[in-house]
Amino acid sequence: MNTSHSLVRQRTSRLLPARRLLQGLISVSVLLTAGGVWAQTQAAEPEATATTTPWLNSSLTAPLFYQLLLGEINVQSGDPGTGYSLILDAARKQRSGELYQRAVDIALQARSGDAALTAAQAWARDLPDSTEADRFVLQILLALNRPGDTGPVLSSLLKRASGRSERNDTINAIPLAFARVLDKALALKVVRESLEPSLRQPESAAAAWTTIGRLEMAQDLDAQALASARKGQAADPASVFPALLALELMERGTDGAEAIVINQLKAGPPPAPTPATTPSQQTAVTLTYARILLDLQRNTEARTQLDALTTQQPQLAEPWLLLATLDVQDNRLPQATRALETFMGLARNDGAAPSARGLTQAFLLMAQIAEKQKDFTAASAWLDRIENAEDIMAAQMRRASLLARQGQMSQARAMLRNQPERRPDDARLKLVAEAQLLREFKAWQDAFDVYGEAVQRFPDDNDLLYDQAMMAEKIERLDTMEQLLRQLIARKPDHHHAYNALGYSLAERGQRLPEAKALIEQAVALEPNDAYIQDSLGWVEFRLGNVRQALNILKAAYARRPDPEIAAHLGEVLWTQGQQDEAKKVWREGLLLASDNETLHTTLKRFDVTP
Numbered sequence: 001m002n003t004s005h006s007l008v009r010q011r012t013s014r015l016l017p018a019r020r021l022l023q024g025l026i027s028v029s030v031l032l033t034a035g036g037v038w039a040q041t042q043a044a045e046p047e048a049t050a051t052t053t054p055w056l057n058s059s060l061t062a063p064l065f066y067q068l069l070l071g072e073i074n075v076q077s078g079d080p081g082t083g084y085s086l087i088l089d090a091a092r093k094q095r096s097g098e099l100y101q102r103a104v105d106i107a108l109q110a111r112s113g114d115a116a117l118t119a120a121q122a123w124a125r126d127l128p129d130s131t132e133a134d135r136f137v138l139q140i141l142l143a144l145n146r147p148g149d150t151g152p153v154l155s156s157l158l159k160r161a162s163g164r165s166e167r168n169d170t171i172n173a174i175p176l177a178f179a180r181v182l183d184k185a186l187a188l189k190v191v192r193e194s195l196e197p198s199l200r201q202p203e204s205a206a207a208a209w210t211t212i213g214r215l216e217m218a219q220d221l222d223a224q225a226l227a228s229a230r231k232g233q234a235a236d237p238a239s240v241f242p243a244l245l246a247l248e249l250m251e252r253g254t255d256g257a258e259a260i261v262i263n264q265l266k267a268g269p270p271p272a273p274t275p276a277t278t279p280s281q282q283t284a285v286t287l288t289y290a291r292i293l294l295d296l297q298r299n300t301e302a303r304t305q306l307d308a309l310t311t312q313q314p315q316l317a318e319p320w321l322l323l324a325t326l327d328v329q330d331n332r333l334p335q336a337t338r339a340l341e342t343f344m345g346l347a348r349n350d351g352a353a354p355s356a357r358g359l360t361q362a363f364l365l366m367a368q369i370a371e372k373q374k375d376f377t378a379a380s381a382w383l384d385r386i387e388n389a390e391d392i393m394a395a396q397m398r399r400a401s402l403l404a405r406q407g408q409m410s411q412a413r414a415m416l417r418n419q420p421e422r423r424p425d426d427a428r429l430k431l432v433a434e435a436q437l438l439r440e441f442k443a444w445q446d447a448f449d450v451y452g453e454a455v456q457r458f459p460d461d462n463d464l465l466y467d468q469a470m471m472a473e474k475i476e477r478l479d480t481m482e483q484l485l486r487q488l489i490a491r492k493p494d495h496h497h498a499y500n501a502l503g504y505s506l507a508e509r510g511q512r513l514p515e516a517k518a519l520i521e522q523a524v525a526l527e528p529n530d531a532y533i534q535d536s537l538g539w540v541e542f543r544l545g546n547v548r549q550a551l552n553i554l555k556a557a558y559a560r561r562p563d564p565e566i567a568a569h570l571g572e573v574l575w576t577q578g579q580q581d582e583a584k585k586v587w588r589e590g591l592l593l594a595s596d597n598e599t600l601h602t603t604l605k606r607f608d609v610t611p
Contacts, residue, residue, distance in 0.1 A: 064090060080110040088119050095126050097133065104136055113144045124153070131160055142177060147187045154194040168207040171198060172241065175214040188215040205235035206242055213245045222254045229260050237267035240281040247288045251295075253529030261289050283313060290322055296561055297593055299326055310339075317346035321358055324365055333369050340366055360391040367398050376402050393419065393426070397433045404441055412437060428458055435467065444474035462492055466501070473505060481505065496526035500533045507540040516540050531561035539569050547577060564590040564597035572603055587611040 071086030084106045091099035100123035107116035117140045124133040137153045154174070161167040174191055181187045191211065198208040209232030213225040226249055232242035243264035249257035268282055286305055293302035303326055309319040320343035327336030340362050347359050363382045370379035379402055386395040396419055403412035416434045421427050431454040438447035448471035454464045469484035485502045488495055503519030506512050517540045523533045538553035554570040567590025574583035588611040590600045604611065 064093065075106055080106050081112075081115075084110070084112075084115060084119075088122070091119070092122060092126065097123060097127055097130055100126070100133065101136070104140075113140060116140050117144065124156075129160075131157065134160070138177065142181060145182055147178065147181045147183060147190055151190045151194055154191065158194060158198060164203045167198070167204050168241070171195065171204060171207040171211050174211050175218070178215065179218070184215065184219045188212070188219070191215055202235060206232040206239035208232070209235065210241040210245045213242075214248075217245070217248065217252075222249055222252060225249060226254055226256055226260075229257070233260055233263060237263060238269070240264065240268065240285050243268075243285045244281075244288070247285065247292065250292055255529065261285065265289070283309065283316065287318060287322075290319070294322065294326060298562060299330060299593075302326055314342075315346065317343050317358065320346065321362060324362070328365055328368060331372070333372060336365065336369055340369075357391070360386050360394070364391075364394060364398060367395075367402075371398075371402055371405065374405075376406060393429055393433060397437065400433070400437050401440065404437060409441065409443070428454065428461070428464075431457070432464075432467075435471075439471075444471055447471045448475055448477075462488060462495060465491075466495070466497060469498075469501065473501075478505070478509075494526055496523040496530070496533065499523035499526070500530075500536050503540065504536040507536065507543050510543055513540060513544050517544065529560075531557045531563065531566065534560070535563075535566045535569060538573075542569070542573050547573065551577070558586070562589065562593060564594040565599045566590075567593070568597070568600040568603040572607075575607060575609075584609065584611040 067086055067090050071083045071090070073083075074080070074086065075083035084103055087099060087106060088103040090096075091103055100119055103119040104116050104123070107113075107119055117137070120133060120136040120140055124130065124137050127133055134153050134157050138150055138157065141147070141150050141153070157170055158167065161170045178184075178187045178191065192215075195208040195211065198204040209228045213228030213232070216222075216225040216228060225245065229242040229245045229249065232239065232245070236242075243261050246257040246260035246264075250261065264285060268285070286309055290302045290305035290309070293299075293305065303323070306319050306323040306326065309316065310323060313319070320339045324336045324339035324343060327333070327339060344359060344362050347362070363385050367379040367382040370376070370382060380399065383395045383398055386392065396416060400412035400416050403409070403415065413434055416430055416437070419426070419430055421430070431450055435447045435450040435454070438444075438450060448468060451464060451468035451471055455461070455468055458464055465484055465488050469481045469488070472478070472481035472484060482502060482505075485498045488498045489502075492498070499519045500523035503516045503523065506516035506519070517537075520533065520536045520540055523530075524537055527533055534553055534557035538550045538557060541547075541553060542550035551570075551573050554566065554573055558566045558570050567586050571583040571586040571590070574580075574586065587600065587604060587609070590597065591611065594600070
């Protein structure tokens, strides 16, 4: 009996390679069927009953069949080189795109990029109308990091694209295709040459200039990218493509980018009411613009955009979530609750993956609203609804805040400390969460100690070192703060925040003002578009007695980013120059932005002013 079972096992093991080979041949037959060479067959297991299979007339000859059979045998038996040669030869004989693709796949699986390129180029030559062949050639050339050779195939793809929509889609896909190319300057040169005909065509010029701008932006040539966006908008003022590029530049702080967005919103059609739950490109411009305005704390302008979107397209979920975020910031809690309820209703009906993260954010906001209303039970109930493991720490941070607000700071800290570490960076995240909680409740010494512990555990983390320095200033250990910041500058000479923090600290105390100015100017050189660094520069100029220059700098910084601390500084300079009404106006705006800003309140108290 044991011998019989052994024989069965041996026979079965011998059948397995044959079965895999049969499956390989069936896959080839499917490819040939798609090319009109052979009819598709179905695999039958040995125990299955015979069924009639419809066979079609085929040009597959016996020699070709055995050539394909031998090619697949070699691939299955670990000799992909021979199998590749046999399949490629058959592809050339049959002029079959499916067999060419099979040859390319074999070469790629064998990690032979040159062989894959040879097969793809032969495919493109034999079937010059095949867009798929050109796409394979382009992808393989880019994978081999040969952007200089992509010009002809890129031009071929662009010429073959039919209709405005397809051509623009092809053009817009180019930056992503070239994203991993090392020689980005060469990539820009090749793409620009290939797009020359498109730049001269009104229906594709906006997309072409946008693609050029994206490749320029990939090299941090933001000024050139801005110029390209302007040229694209000049070619078609209503096109969303230059506006989308301008939004990315706006996020990077590029002056002049916002004007392109505003021009497009004026020229383009307004988002039309539609039952679709996916934002259109026009809607995406408005939505992204609103999100950036929120980040810049330009809440009034953000609200204008979001109110328009929720009115015109109430079925879109994301605008409601952004509007709720804005309402919570502005302490409009009933309005925020209504917006969140609308968002949650829409998100539950949307099966898209982002809805899960959006719902988590909504639950956190609902918990925050309940916390503001001192309904800690409701806040905890909202946090209980968060199930996404990646967001558990955010929920626990909120829970810790609830405990701290109820006078249970030690329990809050213990809860954060006891969180399991599921991922490598969870240990760091826990310490940062504890320090942030302590900062929220102005427990500066404890926060300094926690950051010190974090720096010991993660000594190469520049952000932790910077945060510890900021806490050193809060507990008036100014020598320690300066020591930590200079250590950070020595470690990372381009850390603009470190230069700015040290320079501003000296300027605020009226100490070593020429050195403070030099430090801040270094920060400006590293990050010229940062409004907070400009604020520091204006403040040190004021301390040095350069009032007119300080006023110009602070006005520009406040226009770029309305912020309560910048408002405090600008208002003070205005007040000292006899412009009391203007100073009060700026201070009032600052209080609307953040009614609890410490710098602003200190300034108002010093001047005994109620704006």
